[in-house]
Amino acid sequence: xxxxxxxxxxxxxxxxxxxxxxxxxxxxxxxxxxxxxxxxxxxxxxxxxxxxxxxxxxxxxxxxxxxxxxxxxxxxxxxxxxxxxxxxxxxxxxxxxxxxxxxxxx
Amino acid sequence: xxxxxxxxxxxxxxxxxxxxxxxxxxxxxxxxxxxxxxxxxxxxxxxxxxxxxxxxxxxxxxxxxxxxxxxxxxxxxxxxxxxxxxxxxxxxxxxxxxxxxxxxxxxxxxxxxxxxxxxxxxxxxxxxxxxxxxxxxxxxxxxxxxxxxxxxxxxxxxxxxxxxxxxxxxxxxxxxxxxxxxxxxxxxxxxxxxxxxxxxxxxx
Numbered sequence: 001x002x003x004x005x006x007x008x009x010x011x012x013x014x015x016x017x018x019x020x021x022x023x024x025x026x027x028x029x030x031x032x033x034x035x036x037x038x039x040x041x042x043x044x045x046x047x048x049x050x051x052x053x054x055x056x057x058x059x060x061x062x063x064x065x066x067x068x069x070x071x072x073x074x075x076x077x078x079x080x081x082x083x084x085x086x087x088x089x090x091x092x093x094x095x096x097x098x099x100x101x102x103x104x105x106x
Numbered sequence: 107x108x109x110x111x112x113x114x115x116x117x118x119x120x121x122x123x124x125x126x127x128x129x130x131x132x133x134x135x136x137x138x139x140x141x142x143x144x145x146x147x148x149x150x151x152x153x154x155x156x157x158x159x160x161x162x163x164x165x166x167x168x169x170x171x172x173x174x175x176x177x178x179x180x181x182x183x184x185x186x187x188x189x190x191x192x193x194x195x196x197x198x199x200x201x202x203x204x205x206x207x208x209x210x211x212x213x214x215x216x217x218x219x220x221x222x223x224x225x226x227x228x229x230x231x232x233x234x235x236x237x238x239x240x241x242x243x244x245x246x247x248x249x250x251x252x253x254x255x256x257x258x259x260x261x262x263x264x265x266x267x268x269x270x271x272x273x274x275x276x277x278x279x280x281x282x283x284x285x286x287x288x289x290x291x292x293x294x295x296x297x298x299x300x301x302x303x304x305x306x307x308x309x310x
Contacts, residue, residue, distance in 0.1 A: 022195055033184060033185070059304075087144040
């Protein structure tokens with residue numbers, strides 16, 4: 001076995017061990033669908049003051065599941081996670097400051 | 107001379123596999139691009155939040171939202187992320203035919219989403235909410251329009267990979283190409299996850 005073949009085998013083994021199975025992806029999609037159904041139900045059922053926090057929690061949960069499992073951030077190199085979450089964090093800080101400047105929260 | 111050239115030729119032939127960072131440059135570039143896209147959509151979402159109640163006495167998008175319809179669209183886009191990841195998984199296993207089936211399914215689901223958006227925009231126009239009706243509608247159409255454009259670009263990328271695969275130019279070894287397209291597609295999905303909550307579900 002050549003060095004290239006050996007490296008390819010190692011990569012394939014890594015993929016086989018680290019990435020979820022097709023059935024696991026289907027189960028993740030079903031969980032996402034269930035969370036979406038819960039989100040939509042808040043439109044029909046009044047839950048008072050907890051409405052916005054609940055919606056935001058469910059949104060963050062769905063976002064996290066997609067980037068970690070479907071985009072493989074959980075299994076890929078740390079640098080990818082740092083780059084994406086760095087951009088996301090920067091965007092959040094910049095626009096919270098911008099909205100605060102316009103007294104959006106008042 | 108010959109001994110000096112030989113290592114350079116060898117390095118060039120292994121360029122695809124070995125990079126300075128030890129990881130794929132194209133994948134790294136895509137993640138940097140997606141990180142920067144967060145700033146684009148962050149700006150558009152902030153603008154929408156600032157303007158969403160500025161009606162100038164006319165109807166705003168929140169008055170004409172059809173939540174059941176948009177919920178179905180959201181579900182369709184969410185499921186397209188699943189078919190996308192299944193396409194990649196199949197290609198990684200070497201099952202090119204199944205990978206093509208999932209890729210075209212993903213593109214079709216994206217098409218259904220775009221069709222839904224066109225229908226929604228047309229309905230809004232009929233209800234008197236156009237792009238220049240008021241600041242709220244301008245911010246809404248700009249935000250959702252930009253997202254729709256991203257979905258359309260994603261469909262084009264998916265169709266390109268489908269054609270490549272059909273012509274026998276996308277094999278197990280080139281699965282990273284499909285993975286890059288998949289990253290973009292999933293990003294379009296996560297942006298919609300945020301938009302669906304912030305724009306449609308959080309009450310004005």
